[in-house]
Amino acid sequence: NAGVTQTPKFRILKIGQSMTLQCTQDMNHNYMYWYRQDPGMGLKLIYYSVGAGITDKGEVPNGYNVSRSTTEDFPLRLELAAPSQTSVYFCASSYFETEQFFGPGTRLTVL
Amino acid sequence: EDQVTQSPEALRLQEGESSSLNCSYTVSGLRGLFWYRQDPGKGPEFLFTLYSAGEEKEKERLKATLTKKESFLHITAPKPEDSATYLCAVSVGVSGNQFYFGTGTSLTVIP
Numbered sequence: 001n002a003g004v005t006q007t008p009k010f011r012i013l014k015i016g017q018s019m020t021l022q023c024t025q026d027m028n029h030n031y032m033y034w035y036r037q038d039p040g041m042g043l044k045l046i047y048y049s050v051g052a053g054i055t056d057k058g059e060v061p062n063g064y065n066v067s068r069s070t071t072e073d074f075p076l077r078l079e080l081a082a083p084s085q086t087s088v089y090f091c092a093s094s095y096f097e098t099e100q101f102f103g104p105g106t107r108l109t110v111l
Numbered sequence: 112e113d114q115v116t117q118s119p120e121a122l123r124l125q126e127g128e129s130s131s132l133n134c135s136y137t138v139s140g141l142r143g144l145f146w147y148r149q150d151p152g153k154g155p156e157f158l159f160t161l162y163s164a165g166e167e168k169e170k171e172r173l174k175a176t177l178t179k180k181e182s183f184l185h186i187t188a189p190k191p192e193d194s195a196t197y198l199c200a201v202s203v204g205v206s207g208n209q210f211y212f213g214t215g216t217s218l219t220v221i222p
Contacts, residue, residue, distance in 0.1 A: 042212035042214045043155070090154050090155070102147075
Protein backbone atom coordinates (compact mmCIF):
# COMPACT_ATOMS: atom_id res chain seq x y z
CA ASN A 1 0.00 0.00 0.00
CA ALA A 2 1.27 3.47 -0.91
CA GLY A 3 -0.98 5.05 1.75
CA VAL A 4 -1.77 8.71 1.03
CA THR A 5 0.03 10.27 -1.91
CA GLN A 6 0.11 13.96 -2.81
CA THR A 7 1.29 15.76 -5.92
CA PRO A 8 3.11 17.97 -6.54
CA LYS A 9 5.68 18.10 -3.73
CA PHE A 10 6.57 21.71 -4.42
CA ARG A 11 4.95 24.48 -6.46
CA ILE A 12 5.47 28.19 -6.98
CA LEU A 13 2.47 30.19 -8.20
CA LYS A 14 2.05 33.77 -9.24
CA ILE A 15 -0.70 35.85 -7.64
CA GLY A 16 -3.99 35.20 -9.42
CA GLN A 17 -3.02 31.83 -10.88
CA SER A 18 -5.01 28.67 -10.15
CA MET A 19 -3.95 25.14 -9.43
CA THR A 20 -5.16 21.79 -8.14
CA LEU A 21 -3.41 19.84 -5.42
CA GLN A 22 -3.91 16.13 -5.93
CA CYS A 23 -4.50 13.59 -3.15
CA THR A 24 -5.04 9.86 -3.52
CA GLN A 25 -5.36 7.12 -0.92
CA ASP A 26 -5.38 3.37 -1.44
CA MET A 27 -6.61 2.26 1.98
CA ASN A 28 -10.32 2.39 1.06
CA HIS A 29 -10.88 5.03 3.73
CA ASN A 30 -14.20 6.81 3.52
CA TYR A 31 -13.09 10.01 5.32
CA MET A 32 -10.60 12.42 3.73
CA TYR A 33 -9.28 15.80 4.85
CA TRP A 34 -7.25 18.79 3.68
CA TYR A 35 -5.14 20.81 6.11
CA ARG A 36 -2.74 23.69 5.84
CA GLN A 37 0.23 24.16 8.16
CA ASP A 38 1.89 27.53 8.61
CA PRO A 39 5.13 28.06 10.58
CA GLY A 40 4.44 28.22 14.31
CA MET A 41 0.78 27.39 13.79
CA GLY A 42 -1.10 24.18 14.19
CA LEU A 43 -2.68 22.37 11.28
CA LYS A 44 -5.87 24.06 10.19
CA LEU A 45 -8.68 22.03 8.62
CA ILE A 46 -9.72 23.41 5.21
CA TYR A 47 -12.27 20.88 3.94
CA TYR A 48 -13.25 17.32 4.67
CA SER A 49 -15.29 14.59 3.06
CA VAL A 50 -17.10 11.64 4.61
CA GLY A 51 -17.58 9.84 1.31
CA ALA A 52 -17.81 10.20 -2.43
CA GLY A 53 -20.05 13.10 -3.37
CA ILE A 54 -20.07 14.59 0.15
CA THR A 55 -17.85 17.49 1.23
CA ASP A 56 -18.00 20.04 4.01
CA LYS A 57 -16.12 23.12 5.18
CA GLY A 58 -13.55 23.08 7.92
CA GLU A 59 -12.08 25.96 9.88
CA VAL A 60 -10.42 27.88 6.99
CA PRO A 61 -12.25 27.14 3.68
CA ASN A 62 -12.12 30.57 2.03
CA GLY A 63 -10.20 30.61 -1.25
CA TYR A 64 -10.39 26.85 -1.74
CA ASN A 65 -12.71 24.32 -3.34
CA VAL A 66 -12.87 20.54 -3.23
CA SER A 67 -14.65 17.68 -4.91
CA ARG A 68 -14.89 13.97 -4.14
CA SER A 69 -16.05 11.92 -7.12
CA THR A 70 -14.36 8.69 -6.01
CA THR A 71 -13.39 7.09 -2.70
CA GLU A 72 -9.71 7.32 -3.58
CA ASP A 73 -9.29 10.93 -4.75
CA PHE A 74 -9.84 14.26 -3.01
CA PRO A 75 -8.36 17.16 -5.01
CA LEU A 76 -8.05 20.66 -3.56
CA ARG A 77 -8.53 23.58 -5.94
CA LEU A 78 -7.02 27.02 -5.40
CA GLU A 79 -8.63 29.76 -7.46
CA LEU A 80 -6.95 33.16 -7.76
CA ALA A 81 -3.94 32.34 -5.60
CA ALA A 82 -2.95 34.92 -2.98
CA PRO A 83 0.25 35.28 -0.89
CA SER A 84 -1.79 34.32 2.20
CA GLN A 85 -2.15 30.84 0.69
CA THR A 86 1.59 30.23 0.93
CA SER A 87 1.73 27.20 3.19
CA VAL A 88 2.34 23.47 3.42
CA TYR A 89 -0.76 21.49 2.53
CA PHE A 90 -1.45 18.04 3.94
CA CYS A 91 -4.06 15.56 2.83
CA ALA A 92 -5.20 12.87 5.25
CA SER A 93 -7.60 9.95 5.30
CA SER A 94 -9.22 7.84 7.98
CA TYR A 95 -11.66 5.02 8.51
CA PHE A 96 -14.59 6.92 10.02
CA GLU A 97 -13.61 8.96 13.11
CA THR A 98 -10.40 7.10 13.83
CA GLU A 99 -6.77 8.10 13.49
CA GLN A 100 -5.83 9.96 10.34
CA PHE A 101 -3.08 8.92 7.94
CA PHE A 102 -1.28 11.87 6.40
CA GLY A 103 0.41 12.33 3.06
CA PRO A 104 3.90 13.83 2.67
CA GLY A 105 2.60 17.34 1.97
CA THR A 106 2.76 19.93 -0.81
CA ARG A 107 4.84 23.05 -0.21
CA LEU A 108 3.17 25.96 -2.02
CA THR A 109 4.61 29.44 -2.46
CA VAL A 110 2.55 32.27 -3.96
CA LEU A 111 4.59 35.24 -5.20
CA GLU B 112 -14.34 28.80 20.97
CA ASP B 113 -12.72 25.40 20.63
CA GLN B 114 -9.05 25.59 21.52
CA VAL B 115 -6.06 23.30 21.94
CA THR B 116 -2.91 24.50 23.71
CA GLN B 117 0.35 22.59 23.94
CA SER B 118 3.22 23.24 26.32
CA PRO B 119 6.08 23.69 26.37
CA GLU B 120 6.70 24.97 22.83
CA ALA B 121 10.18 23.45 22.88
CA LEU B 122 11.90 20.95 25.15
CA ARG B 123 15.52 19.84 25.26
CA LEU B 124 16.31 16.66 27.17
CA GLN B 125 19.42 14.67 27.81
CA GLU B 126 19.23 11.10 26.63
CA GLY B 127 17.57 9.10 29.41
CA GLU B 128 15.97 12.16 31.06
CA SER B 129 12.22 11.50 31.34
CA SER B 130 9.65 14.27 30.97
CA SER B 131 6.06 15.07 29.99
CA LEU B 132 4.38 17.12 27.29
CA ASN B 133 1.05 18.78 27.98
CA CYS B 134 -2.02 19.28 25.81
CA SER B 135 -4.89 21.24 27.33
CA TYR B 136 -8.18 21.71 25.53
CA THR B 137 -11.35 23.73 25.85
CA VAL B 138 -13.86 22.22 23.47
CA SER B 139 -17.50 21.30 23.50
CA GLY B 140 -18.37 17.76 22.65
CA LEU B 141 -14.97 16.07 22.68
CA ARG B 142 -15.09 12.93 20.57
CA GLY B 143 -11.43 11.95 20.76
CA LEU B 144 -7.92 13.20 21.49
CA PHE B 145 -5.06 12.23 19.21
CA TRP B 146 -1.28 12.41 19.51
CA TYR B 147 0.93 12.58 16.41
CA ARG B 148 4.65 12.77 15.80
CA GLN B 149 5.95 14.97 12.97
CA ASP B 150 9.49 14.84 11.63
CA PRO B 151 10.86 17.82 9.64
CA GLY B 152 9.51 17.93 6.08
CA LYS B 153 7.08 15.06 6.62
CA GLY B 154 3.44 14.55 7.40
CA PRO B 155 2.25 13.77 10.94
CA GLU B 156 2.44 10.14 12.01
CA PHE B 157 -0.24 8.74 14.29
CA LEU B 158 0.73 7.69 17.82
CA PHE B 159 -2.34 7.38 20.07
CA THR B 160 -6.07 7.95 20.34
CA LEU B 161 -7.76 8.54 23.70
CA TYR B 162 -11.52 8.71 24.08
CA SER B 163 -12.39 9.06 27.75
CA ALA B 164 -10.96 10.53 30.95
CA GLY B 165 -8.75 8.06 32.76
CA GLU B 166 -7.73 6.25 29.60
CA GLU B 167 -4.03 5.47 29.05
CA LYS B 168 -2.12 4.13 26.05
CA GLU B 169 1.52 3.04 25.82
CA LYS B 170 3.95 2.44 23.00
CA GLU B 171 7.63 1.79 23.65
CA ARG B 172 8.93 4.84 25.59
CA LEU B 173 5.71 6.84 25.18
CA LYS B 174 2.62 6.87 27.36
CA ALA B 175 -0.42 9.05 26.78
CA THR B 176 -3.01 9.88 29.44
CA LEU B 177 -6.27 11.83 29.37
CA THR B 178 -8.24 13.84 31.92
CA LYS B 179 -11.36 15.95 31.39
CA LYS B 180 -9.27 19.04 30.56
CA GLU B 181 -5.87 17.86 29.38
CA SER B 182 -3.69 15.09 28.09
CA PHE B 183 -0.09 14.26 28.84
CA LEU B 184 2.47 12.51 26.69
CA HIS B 185 5.06 10.99 29.02
CA ILE B 186 8.44 10.13 27.53
CA THR B 187 10.48 7.68 29.57
CA ALA B 188 14.26 7.46 29.08
CA PRO B 189 14.15 9.18 25.67
CA LYS B 190 16.63 8.48 22.90
CA PRO B 191 17.90 10.88 20.21
CA GLU B 192 15.58 9.22 17.67
CA ASP B 193 12.62 10.48 19.72
CA SER B 194 13.51 14.02 18.62
CA ALA B 195 10.53 15.38 16.66
CA THR B 196 7.55 17.70 17.00
CA TYR B 197 4.66 16.14 18.89
CA LEU B 198 1.19 17.30 17.93
CA CYS B 199 -2.03 17.01 19.86
CA ALA B 200 -5.44 17.15 18.16
CA VAL B 201 -9.05 16.88 19.24
CA SER B 202 -12.10 15.85 17.25
CA VAL B 203 -15.37 17.53 18.15
CA GLY B 204 -18.91 17.85 16.96
CA VAL B 205 -21.77 15.48 16.39
CA SER B 206 -19.99 13.58 13.66
CA GLY B 207 -16.50 14.06 15.09
CA ASN B 208 -15.19 15.42 11.82
CA GLN B 209 -14.04 18.80 13.03
CA PHE B 210 -10.41 18.49 14.07
CA TYR B 211 -8.40 21.11 15.96
CA PHE B 212 -4.65 20.81 16.31
CA GLY B 213 -2.31 22.39 18.82
CA THR B 214 0.86 24.10 17.65
CA GLY B 215 3.05 21.26 18.88
CA THR B 216 6.00 20.67 21.18
CA SER B 217 9.41 20.47 19.52
CA LEU B 218 11.43 17.84 21.38
CA THR B 219 15.20 17.56 21.09
CA VAL B 220 16.98 14.68 22.81
CA ILE B 221 20.71 15.23 23.20
CA PRO B 222 23.01 12.19 23.25
